[in-house]
Amino acid sequence: MSEPQSGWRIELAVNGQHRSATVEPRTSLGDYLRLEAGCTGVHLGCEHGVCGACTVLVDGRAVRSCLMLAVQADGAEVTTVEGLAAPDGTFHPVQQAMRDAHGLQCGFCTPGVLMTFAALTAGEAAAGEQEMIEAMSGHICRCTGYQGIRRAAKALAQSVSGAGEAA
Ligand code: FES
Ligand code: FES
CATH class of the missing domain: 3.10.20.30 (Beta-grasp domain)
Known part of the structure; x- marks a missing residue:
């Protein structure tokens, strides 16, 4: 610099x-x-x-x-x-999870939520469901009531732990 x-x-x-x-x-x-x-x-x-x-x-x-x-x-x-998405447009797993769980409405909060989920699901020390839900305390969503976001967190935590068990 x-x-x-x-x-x-x-x-x-x-x-x-x-x-x-x-x-x-x-x-x-x-x-x-x-x-x-x-x-x-x-x-x-x-x-x-x-x-x-x-x-x-x-x-x-x-x-x-x-x-x-x-x-x-x-x-x-x-x-x-x-x-986040692949060059061919394929969604990142966190994007897919949020889409599948209807975790967004207006979408204003969504990029931030996605990036927090991406950080928490990356690497070997991936977070569990509870940690992901607790991380949502740092995100304000005025639309969804958080239920869809919680479902996405649960699905992501399950897929991450499933991948870990399969490895
Ligand atoms: S704009 Fe950065 S935390 Fe709200
Ligand atoms: S989807 Fe509108 S603020 Fe979260």
């Missing part, structure tokens, strides 16, 4: 694509992703860390992009909801 006269120069990967940009020190990662990287699936609701809609993955961890500065993501690999 370097500091030219007009801002800070950062380099990062967004959904597998290398990007370099000059950003103001106060620019949030969420604003950078939406306004500079074109990732409008990053939804900004409260912009103070409460609603969870802006959640993205930074080096595999779910973070609230409204609370992280773009300069803090220098050198990181960032994944947004746009990066």
Whole structure:
């Protein structure tokens, strides 16, 4: 990261694509992703860390992009909801689970929920159903009453533990 006269120069990967940009020190990662990287699936609701809609993955961890500065993501690999599906459009398992469980209505909260589920189901230490449901305490949904989201969490936890047992 370097500091030219007009801002800070950062380099990062967004959904597998290398990007370099000059950003103001106060620019949030969420604003950078939406306004500079074109990732409008990053939804900004409260912009103070409460609603969870802006959640993205930074080096595999779910973070609230409204609370992280773009300069803090220098050198990181960032994944947004746009990066979940396969290049041929096949849904990521978390997307499929939410679809199957009717876990969304207006969809505003959905990208954040998906990214939290993606973080929790990745890797060998995948979360169980209860952990996934508890993680939903960090996501506000005004539409669904959370029941569909809970069903998706349950299905994901079962498929992850089933995959673990089969391995
Ligand atoms: S917009 Fe980031 S938590 Fe609400
Ligand atoms: S589906 Fe509308 S806010 Fe969650």
